[in-house]
Amino acid sequence: MVKICNYGFDQEVIEEHRDIYGIAYTQNVLSGRYKNLIIWYLKEKNRRYNHIKKFLSDISQGSLTKQLRELEKDGIIKRTVYPEVPPKVVYSLTDKGKDLLSIIDLMESYGKRYGEQPK
Amino acid sequence: MVKICNYGFDQEVIEEHRDIYGIAYTQNVLSGRYKNLIIWYLKEKNRRYNHIKKFLSDISQGSLTKQLRELEKDGIIKRTVYPEVPPKVVYSLTDKGKDLLSIIDLMESYGKRYGEQPK
DNA sequence: CCGCATCCACCCGGATACTG
DNA sequence: CAGTATCCGGGTGGATGCGG
Numbered sequence: 453m454v455k456i457c458n459y460g461f462d463q464e465v466i467e468e469h470r471d472i473y474g475i476a477y478t479q480n481v482l483s484g485r486y487k488n489l490i491i492w493y494l495k496e497k498n499r500r501y502n503h504i505k506k507f508l509s510d511i512s513q514g515s516l517t518k519q520l521r522e523l524e525k526d527g528i529i530k531r532t533v534y535p536e537v538p539p540k541v542v543y544s545l546t547d548k549g550k551d552l553l554s555i556i557d558l559m560e561s562y563g564k565r566y567g568e569q570p571k
Numbered sequence: 572m573v574k575i576c577n578y579g580f581d582q583e584v585i586e587e588h589r590d591i592y593g594i595a596y597t598q599n600v601l602s603g604r605y606k607n608l609i610i611w612y613l614k615e616k617n618r619r620y621n622h623i624k625k626f627l628s629d630i631s632q633g634s635l636t637k638q639l640r641e642l643e644k645d646g647i648i649k650r651t652v653y654p655e656v657p658p659k660v661v662y663s664l665t666d667k668g669k670d671l672l673s674i675i676d677l678m679e680s681y682g683k684r685y686g687e688q689p690k
Numbered sequence: 691c692c693g694c695a696t697c698c699a700c701c702c703g704g705a706t707a708c709t710g
Numbered sequence: 711c712a713g714t715a716t717c718c719g720g721g722t723g724g725a726t727g728c729g730g
Contacts, residue, residue, distance in 0.1 A: 563593025
């Protein structure tokens with residue numbers, strides 16, 4: 453059994469289907485209830501912590517911070533602190549993060565096509 | 572607070588960012604540890620239950636059945652039962668499911684580009 | 691304003707045993 | 711072969727309180 457991210461596969465399965473590496477990795481980066489919404493929200497422009505918080509209306513502070521830290525750790529977003537009082541923190545997409553936008557854009561158009569339309 | 576799939580948003584947020592409907596919907600359809608791997612695996616050809624099981628080497632029977640049922644309920648895959656002994660069940664992608672392949676293909680190439688390469 | 695630390699609830703997925 | 715039924719453990723996200 454070979455470990456790939458959080459998945460385990462038989463050796464022979466891996467040899468026959470090498471593509472699963474890529475899928476597993478991306479799945480890992482995007483796994484998290486709010487991550488693709490955060491990335492999408494940073495597409496238009498950089499955002500401050502509180503803007504993201506208001507956007508994801510029902511997320512808790514603790515959860516938001518966790519998701520942001522993970523995205524930062526994976527190199528998807530960049531965190532910039534302005535040493536002011538009161539503090540100001542701005543999040544922006546890295547190049548690696550911007551490359552995810554094509555995926556999220558597809559998700560958006562797919563959902564628009566098949567999801568229930570808002571009334 | 573307006574409910575969209577499993578998310579809650581303020582009314583004004585929704586009015587300003589209607590695209591979140593699509594993202595939330597697609598996220599919902601693909602949420603599940605193994606779903607995009609299953610869809611990708613059905614891309615090449617239709618597969619029997621046990622083939623999928625062997626492909627996802629470390630998934631349990633119960634989990635696999637649950638994921639397949641959800642995908643079926645969302646109209647992503649089709650389940651065909653051949654009334655033989657022993658039983659034979661084949662899963663295939665619907666058109667709605669095939670439309671997800673563009674997303675998964677992008678995930679695959681993204682992961683190939685940024686993920687750690689297998690040794 | 692933007693966090694961290696802690697604790698907790700819930701749900702997904704895992705394990706096991708059993709059927710048509 | 712392809713499930714269903716049941717129970718259980720871990721991890722993710724929620725809630726709250728405190729701090730720079």
